[in-house]
Amino acid sequence: MTSYNIALNFEDGVTRFVECKEDEKVLDAAFRNKINLPMDCSDGVCGTCKCRAESGSYDLGDDYIDDALTADEAKSGLVLTCQMKPSSDCVIAVPTTSTACKTGQQKFAATVVQITPHNDAAIVLELEVDGVSPVFLPGQYVNIDVPGSGLHRSYSFSSAPGERRIGFLIKKIPGGVMSSWLAQAQTGEKLDIIGPMGSFYLRDVRRPLLMLAGGTGLAPFLSMLEALARENSQQQIHLIYGVTRDLDLVLVDQIEAYTKRLANFTYSTVVAEESSSHPRKGWVTQHMPAEMLHGGDIDVYLCGPPPMVDAVRNHFDESGVVPNSFHYEKFTPNASAKEAA
Incomplete structure (x- = not known):
């Protein structure tokens, strides 16, 4: 029997995966896995189970009323989990905490x-x-x-x-x-x-991608690139990898390998230290030409220390270019938690 992996992303950063059987509603699959998603009527009438489908294919169902889910809401990706039946793996943002749904971290x-x-x-x-x-x-x-x-x-x-x-x-x-x-x-x-x-993860790839990595913020991009390579993605992808010193440039050979496995992948490295002999010096924002931003028709992913994240955000504000989507994660070396958007 066909089944699909459904990622339930809660507001407190916890992600739980449930297996949803073919022709099974997401709410039922969650309950079967002892995850109590918000609900009241379970008949598509109250709207209490409303969540946002961030990726994947699904059937919204026909047994709900407009007061529970309007046509505009459905078009924007909102779903009723008591009616939604997936036809692929899906990612669903749940507008409450994992503890409120009586589930915890794996x-x-x-x-x-x-x-x-x-x-x-x-x-x-x-x-x-x-x-x-x-x-x-x-x-x-x-x-x-x-x-x-x-x-x-x-x-x-x-x-x-x-x-x-x-x-x-x-x-x-x-x-x-x-x-x-x-x-x-x-x-x-x-x-x-x-x-x-974490809410910093690769969404459905429907337009060019710009990946901005600062130091060991390279890690999540290696995960994303491997996933994209396995999918044989044909989308344009450019990675800018910025570090402080020459010695901080690590795993460049792994990045280079993706130029052979991904048809439209390119990358550049940038070193901030003035004494460096690297061909590209300075900050990543100094090596983001306007044409790279495709007039805003681009999805941007950024992972790096807070000053880098703030600098990139300011760069977009000053350039007047608004990316289609902008996902970022800040980290500090000794932190035990991360901030993502």
């Missing part, structure tokens, strides 16, 4: 299989998941418990969904909790992980 364990330092800038951590492959949206993150510290740190997947071997690109911070643990960690050690989480 937890899983993984084993360290490889730790690879890259200069003094970053560490690639590769883990083998104990059990089934984790399901997540390309770009999302997890919280990883740091053994013996009572603390956790948040990291975006650098690997694509559906694999038992998962990867993370971690900034190397002298004296940092995770960096210190990784300096002495051994293969075979166990880590506890919570997630996936």
Whole structure:
């Protein structure tokens, strides 16, 4: 029997995946998985179960009234989960918290299989998941418990969904909790992980993409690019990877490999340090020519430290170009939570 993966994204950043059977309504699939989505009548009359379908194909159903879901609302992507029947994998934004729906975050364990330092800038951590492959949206993150510290740190997947071997690109911070643990960690050690989480993830690709990565903010884009390569995307994609120093440019060989696997993928690297001999120096905003923005007919994804995010937002304001969509995630090196939009 055909079934579809439905990602339920809650307001508190938690994402839960449910399997929806063919001809099954999303509300019923959620209840079957013990997730109590908002509802009252379940007959398409009250509108209490109204959510937003952010991607995927579905049938809205015929048994609801206009007061519950108007034609304009339906056109904008709003759905009634008590009537919606998916015909593909879907992502649904639920306008309440996971706790209000009596569900929580997913937890899983993984084993360290490889730790690879890259200069003094970053560490690639590769883990083998104990059990089934984790399901997540390309770009999302997890919280990883740091053994013996009572603390956790948040990291975006650098690997694509559906694999038992998962990867993370971690900034190397002298004296940092995770960096210190990784300096002495051994293969075979166990880590506890919570997630996936976050509203920064790849949406349906219907127009050119501009990806802006700052430092280890490259990680979610590696996940997105791998997912796009597996889908054989033909869309125009350009990545600008900005760092402070030459030594901070890591995994460029992986980025270069996508120029062979994605027909219309290009990238550029930018180094901010004035003493650098890199051919492109300065900030990413100085290397975004107007034609790259397609007059606003573009989807922009940005992951980097707060100053970079603010600079890009100001650049768009000053240029007068409004992207069709602009998704960003701010991070700070020692933060255990992320801010996304």
